[in-house]
Amino acid sequence: MDFDYDLFVIGGGSGGVRAARLTAQDGHRVGLAESSRMGGTCVIRGCVPKKLMVYASEYPEAIALAREYGWDASSGAFDWMRFRDGLHAELDRLEGVYRRNLDAAGVEIFDQRAVLDDPHTVRLADGTTKTARHILVATGGRPYRPEMTNADAGIVSDDVFHLDAVPQKMLVVGAGYIGCEFACIFHGLGAEVSMFVRGAQILRGFDEEARGHVADAMQQRGIRIHTGCAPMQVERRDGRIHVKGSNGHEEAFDCLLWATGRRPNTEGMGLEALGVGIDRKGTVAVDEYGQTAVPSIFALGDAIGRMELTPVAIREAAAFHRTVFRGEKTAMDYDLVATATFTQPEMGSVGMTEEEAEAAEPTLVYATSFRPMQQAFAGGEERVLFKLLVSRDTDRILGAHIVGPQAGEMIQIVAIALKMGATKADFDRTCAVHPTMAEEMVTMREPVRTLS
Structure with missing residues (x-):
């Protein structure tokens, strides 16, 4: 034919x-x-x-x-x-x-x-x-916009770029990376931001310690996170959007953003x-x-x-x-794909989470948290997190997680090393660049805990 x-x-x-x-x-x-x-x-x-x-x-x-x-x-x-x-x-x-x-x-x-x-x-x-x-x-x-009465009172991520003004008071429903990123964005632009999170923590599927670190930082910055809370009732009234949550919390907002998946x-x-x-x-x-x-x-x-x-x-x-x-049978390699979540602070991840590593094999956890020099000088309290998950049997690095400024930029370079099969000994042999945040990736000498 x-x-x-x-x-x-x-x-x-x-x-x-x-x-x-x-x-x-x-x-x-x-x-x-x-x-x-x-x-x-x-x-x-x-x-x-x-x-x-x-x-x-x-x-x-x-x-x-x-x-x-x-x-x-x-x-x-x-x-x-x-x-x-x-x-x-x-x-x-x-x-x-x-x-x-x-x-x-x-x-x-x-x-x-x-x-x-x-x-x-x-x-x-x-x-x-x-x-x-x-x-x-x-x-x-x-x-995806949830199927509930008055769901059309809220916007979705496609609509964000066409708003006529920054809302004064905003509710984000959902706590995946899209919801968390837009919560941080609008908070930075001057909005008062709240989040309804159906689960117990934001950023489901990411490393538990890393996502907890991001959640703490977001709340310290002034974003209100209501966990264990889903919208039960949405109503337009008096020019505002009134939302009642499953935990009984009720509040009026200028803008409701559905970040409930795709x-x-x-x-x-x-x-x-x-x-x-x-x-x-x-x-x-x-x-x-x-x-x-x-x-x-x-x-x-x-x-x-x-x-x-x-x-x-x-x-x-x-x-x-x-x-x-071209006749070259090629399957996509999904292993060790790095991701960055552009929250404030950023989170970069590649490889296994601590929870996945613990289920897979005996694992050594190396982690450090500290105030970076730039913020510490200015009296800032926000801390960064660097974390490596290492196979106890092979010394190979199973996962890496960074929370802090430019985490997305750093995790891209770390991903190259992990894709090449880097071990903790390889990181230990690498001389640090000082003074940088990233030097912590090669200066963590003792594990903070062992998973078996």
């Missing part, structure tokens, strides 16, 4: 764009459909605008610190609209870069929704159909009718090479829910390209 394309990609996020570009650059015919903006969640509604907001929210603290170092500095008022206009201008620029790169590679772009008619045919929103030897589902995900964008695509496995949340079932039960259909990124991180989707795209178009 003669197909219109060798590959048709549904979704113009980081993973879909990478797969399309690599395949087109190899000389194959590639089409790509995107119903929203090119760049996907990360560039348009996620990582990039969020990190720019993190930067903006950190300046009041930096200016206060400058005063302690002798500078005659004051912050003045924050101009949200000026910042927001600049933010959207930058997102427009980045979207243009994505489009130009696709054009340069020879990818044909369709700015409309696409669904599947059969294993080799996609139908565009205008009714036209395109055939392809291979179809890649890279549709990403979307924020769902794959796979609904209504025709996948199930073709025999593609999809669970109740919409996650697409694939094998280790990203192939579904229908041999011509593949999926990656948030649509398959393995690790919902932009760099992971990009790596999955490269593995897909090598497997399908």
Whole structure:
């Protein structure tokens, strides 16, 4: 059969764009459909605008610190609209870069929704159909809004970048990394922030000690965290949003942000009718090479829910390209993928948590917590945390966790060492850079506890 394309990609996020570009650059015919903006969640509604907001929210603290170092500095008022206009201008620029790169590679772009008619045919929103030897589902995900009365009174993360003003009083429901990051951002921008957390602690799934350290720091900064509390009633009244929690706490807010998880964008695509496995949340079932039960259909990124991180989707795209178009069977390696949570303070993690290490094998825990020099000089009380989990039998480092300024930058370098199989002895042989916070990674000599 003669197909219109060798590959048709549904979704113009980081993973879909990478797969399309690599395949087109190899000389194959590639089409790509995107119903929203090119760049996907990360560039348009996620990582990039969020990190720019993190930067903006950190300046009041930096200016206060400058005063302690002798500078005659004051912050003045924050101009949200000026910042927001600049933010959207930058997102427009980045979207243009994505489009130009696709054009340069020879990818044909369709700015409309696409669904599947059969294993080799996609139908565009205008009714036209395109055939392809291979179809890649890279549709990403979307924020989940709980199903309860008046849930539409709250916003989701997609809406944050379009607010007309910084709320004076804000409630964040949910305590994953998205909820915690936005709680810190809006607190830094001057909002009074509270959080409703259904569980006993924020940042479920991260190292218990590290996430506890972040929670303590957030509360010391003034963010109110209500644990064991879920919203039971939401009501618009007198121009405000009144929320009653399961613990009986009731309060009125200017803004309610739902940070209650995400769902794959796979609904209504025709996948199930073709025999593609999809669970109740919409996650697409694939094998280790990203192939579904229908041999011509593949999926990656948030649509398959393995690790919902932009760099992971990009790596999955490269593995897909090598497997399908270069004949090199390549499975994505999910081991020792570092992550950064851009809370204030930041948290960087790679490898096992203490809880995972304890369940896996006898483990030595090396940890230290101290006031970093820059903040200590200014009278600050916030502490940083450095932690290594080490196999007692092999001396190999199983996990590393950092909480403190620039933790994301540091954990990226640590991840390289762990990926190479570094041992505690390797770290011990490394001479420290002084005076830095990071030197603590190579100066912890005695374990604080042993897990067996």
